[in-house]
Amino acid sequence: MTTTATTLKGQPLDRGVLDGLLRRRMFYTPSFDIYEGVKGLYDYGPPGCGLQANIIDVWRKHFVLEEDMLEVDCSVLTPYEVLKTSGHVDKFADWMCKDPKNGEILRADHFVEDVLEARLKGDKEARGQKAEEKEKDAKRKKKQKAAEAVKLDDAVVQEYEEVLARIDNYNGDELGELIKKYDLKNPATGVEPEPPVAFNLMFQTKIGPSGQLSGFLRPETAQGQFVNFAKLLEYNQQTMPFASASIGRSYRNEISPRSGLLRVREFLMAEIEHFVDPQSGKKHPRFHEMENIELVLLDRHTQSAGSTKVKTMTVGQAVKERVVDNETLGYFLARIHLFLKKIGVDQKKIRFRQHMANEMAHYACDCWDAELLTSYGWIECVGCADRSAYDLSVHAKRTGAPLLVRERREEPLVIEEWQVDIQKKKFGPLFKKDGKTVETALLDTSQEQREALAKELGETGNLTLDVAGVGDGKVQISKDLVQIERRTRVEHTREYTPNVIEPSFGIGRILYALLEHCYWTRAHDGGDEARSVLSLPPTVAPTKVLIVPLSANKAFDPFTKDISLKLRKAGISCKVDDSSATIGKRYSRNDELATPMGITIDFQTVQDKTITLRDRDSTRQVRADEDKVIEAIRSLVEGDKAWADIENELPIFEGQEVVVTEAKS
Numbered sequence: 241m242t243t244t245a246t247t248l249k250g251q252p253l254d255r256g257v258l259d260g261l262l263r264r265r266m267f268y269t270p271s272f273d274i275y276e277g278v279k280g281l282y283d284y285g286p287p288g289c290g291l292q293a294n295i296i297d298v299w300r301k302h303f304v305l306e307e308d309m310l311e312v313d314c315s316v317l318t319p320y321e322v323l324k325t326s327g328h329v330d331k332f333a334d335w336m337c338k339d340p341k342n343g344e345i346l347r348a349d350h351f352v353e354d355v356l357e358a359r360l361k362g363d364k365e366a367r368g369q370k371a372e373e374k375e376k377d378a379k380r381k382k383k384q385k386a387a388e389a390v391k392l393d394d395a396v397v398q399e400y401e402e403v404l405a406r407i408d409n410y411n412g413d414e415l416g417e418l419i420k421k422y423d424l425k426n427p428a429t430g431v432e433p434e435p436p437v438a439f440n441l442m443f444q445t446k447i448g449p450s451g452q453l454s455g456f457l458r459p460e461t462a463q464g465q466f467v468n469f470a471k472l473l474e475y476n477q478q479t480m481p482f483a484s485a486s487i488g489r490s491y492r493n494e495i496s497p498r499s500g501l502l503r504v505r506e507f508l509m510a511e512i513e514h515f516v517d518p519q520s521g522k523k524h525p526r527f528h529e530m531e532n533i534e535l536v537l538l539d540r541h542t543q544s545a546g547s548t549k550v551k552t553m554t555v556g557q558a559v560k561e562r563v564v565d566n567e568t569l570g571y572f573l574a575r576i577h578l579f580l581k582k583i584g585v586d587q588k589k590i591r592f593r594q595h596m597a598n599e600m601a602h603y604a605c606d607c608w609d610a611e612l613l614t615s616y617g618w619i620e621c622v623g624c625a626d627r628s629a630y631d632l633s634v635h636a637k638r639t640g641a642p643l644l645v646r647e648r649r650e651e652p653l654v655i656e657e658w659q660v661d662i663q664k665k666k667f668g669p670l671f672k673k674d675g676k677t678v679e680t681a682l683l684d685t686s687q688e689q690r691e692a693l694a695k696e697l698g699e700t701g702n703l704t705l706d707v708a709g710v711g712d713g714k715v716q717i718s719k720d721l722v723q724i725e726r727r728t729r730v731e732h733t734r735e736y737t738p739n740v741i742e743p744s745f746g747i748g749r750i751l752y753a754l755l756e757h758c759y760w761t762r763a764h765d766g767g768d769e770a771r772s773v774l775s776l777p778p779t780v781a782p783t784k785v786l787i788v789p790l791s792a793n794k795a796f797d798p799f800t801k802d803i804s805l806k807l808r809k810a811g812i813s814c815k816v817d818d819s820s821a822t823i824g825k826r827y828s829r830n831d832e833l834a835t836p837m838g839i840t841i842d843f844q845t846v847q848d849k850t851i852t853l854r855d856r857d858s859t860r861q862v863r864a865d866e867d868k869v870i871e872a873i874r875s876l877v878e879g880d881k882a883w884a885d886i887e888n889e890l891p892i893f894e895g896q897e898v899v900v901t902e903a904k905s
């Protein structure tokens with residue numbers, strides 16, 4: 241599999257040109273630009289908004305509708321307690337280090353990555369690269385102030401490559417050791433940064449005027465879904481499994497936002513929480529529908545051997561061989577793959593990478609990322625984590641809310657167990673303020689512990705319990721305060737905390753990767769430089785149809801109005817370009833805006849009411865009457881047909897291909 245970014249037509253991608261296009265055509269632009277902007281904040285312009293809305297629309301149909309998910313829209317402002325309980329206050333952090341000379345704050349893993357990569361590039365150069373690669377590196381180096389062309393030992397190259405393959409897995413101490421071991425210096429100052437410290441990524445705020453209620457802007461939409469679990473289960477008539485879904489903005493105070501939309505501080509997420517009975521073996525009722533979907537997988541074992549060699553296998557095979565842990569996880573990996581395919585992501589540039597054990601978020605027990613290949617390398621765009629019962633359990637424990645499922649057992653369950661009876665009337669007065677803590681510690685004991693305590697109680701008339709925070713941590717309880725006996729209990733209802741499989745989509749990252757995948761340049765017969773085209777599929781393209789009257793002749797006006805009205809009524813976005821620019825220029829401008837179809841109104845339209853329909857990618861045209869063309873457009877937008885089908889159904893228009901004869905806009 242190739243690891244360099246190329247355009248749709250296999251040309252090397254010139255990111256500078258694409259970036260220029262995306263800003264010029266206002267797909268997105270830095271926020272607050274006239275105030276010099278803030279790193280990691282972007283505004284989307286009209287085509288960016290259109291594309292984002294269409295991606296979300298496909299997402300909602302593909303997941304929420306198709307899978308009957310329960311959609312919720314929860315508050316962004318989240319009280320401190322919720323995120324303290326979920327573990328985000330203590331653990332949602334990245335490692336940063338400070339340059340003691342200029343005070344620059346660096347994200348520790350990115351710093352190590354950048355310096356090692358620059359050294360490897362320097363090594364390549366020293367070993368003698370092709371002239372054009374050298375030139376490219378020279379340009380890059382100018383920007384990055386990176387390493388010189390120094391040849392490294394083969395063993396060192398291998399070591400660096402192994403570190404880079406595992407760069408997401410190091411903790412702060414380990415990153416600090418790498419900085420020391422490889423003598424890594426900030427290229428801007430030539431100085432070694434201070435040891436890494438944890439930096440919490442959440443934006444903290446005060447809710448209300450008193451300033452007493454502390455809160456955060458949510459870093460993910462998931463917690464809103466978890467805290468509503470009991471109500472959602474009720475809404476779903478107590479039926480399991482089910483999934484909730486949410487689309488909304490999340491906020492992370494990234495240490496060093498970079499790479500355009502790929503690492504920002506405010507971004508749109510679309511998240512699914514699929515609740516499943518852990519005793520079902522995490523089976524999925526629709527797994528058979530996905531069994532034969534082929535995925536490209538990079539598993540944990542391969543990575544720990546320092547390799548990035550992928551395996552291509554069906555989801556069925558992957559689950560059978562336990563490469564992927566369970567059916568539900570496998571089902572969602574396949575569904576994610578199909579979604580990415582539907583919106584136009586290049587199939588050769590998708591892989592699923594399993595997290596290493598020490599790379600996973602604090603709540604996860606297994607995790608696979610859908611990574612897309614871009615000019616920035618492989619980028620995580622969708623995380624698919626098995627969060628086990630972590631979140632529901634911690635919220636239930638903290639609040640006492642019943643975030644669990646109660647199911648009537650077909651066969652009652654007879655259980656032999658050690659039970660604890662506490663004499664509460666005597667307990668309170670004896671332990672006073674510590675009464676509740678001692679009681680909880682006693683009730684939290686395992687069956688094994690209870691058996692041992694019962695033995696101790698029988699033999700000595702007392703038991704000794706470990707209770708942190710009470711006295712010296714050891715509490716004596718006599719047999720007139722507590723009894724521990726082995727008894728039989730019959731259970732008619734089963735209670736369990738569901739496990740959660742969570743596919744989590746970063747829409748901005750997907751959108752940017754998709755734009756890279758759909759970008760190419762068309763050679764221009766006029767001898768001019770190549771012209772840019774964004775071949776987004778009609779389903780997600782921001783504007784579907786460009787309408788161009790041949791000239792400013794008034795005779796075309798009624799046709800222009802009529803067609804645009806009909807398209808709008810059919811819910812198809814269109815744009816009229818009746819500017820004085822040549823038709824070629826007008827089409828070319830809209831190829832950059834990804835508009836997949838173009839209608840031309842000319843003198844023949846006035847005579848026989850036929851119009852031409854142009855395909856952006858091939859520039860080929862058909863000619864037919866208005867209604868047939870509009871129906872063809874509808875079927876292309878819905879994804880029911882491809883352009884080849886339209887050419888089979890409607891007469892080809894062999895008129896002059898205007899694009900190639902015009903000067904560049």
Ligand SMILES: Nc1ncnc2c1ncn2[C@@H]1O[C@H](COP(=O)(O)OP(=O)(O)OP(=O)(O)O)[C@@H](O)[C@H]1O
Nearest residue numbers: 494501502503504507620621622623744745746749
């Ligand atoms: N700073 C960000 N900017 C844009 N998108 C983001 C950002 N952080 C996360 N995402 C998106 O949200 C998705 C789910 O978030 P998750 O918490 O799994 O990311 P993450 O593992 O923290 O990402 P990373 O390791 O790249 O910081 C990611 O797959 C990504 O698409």
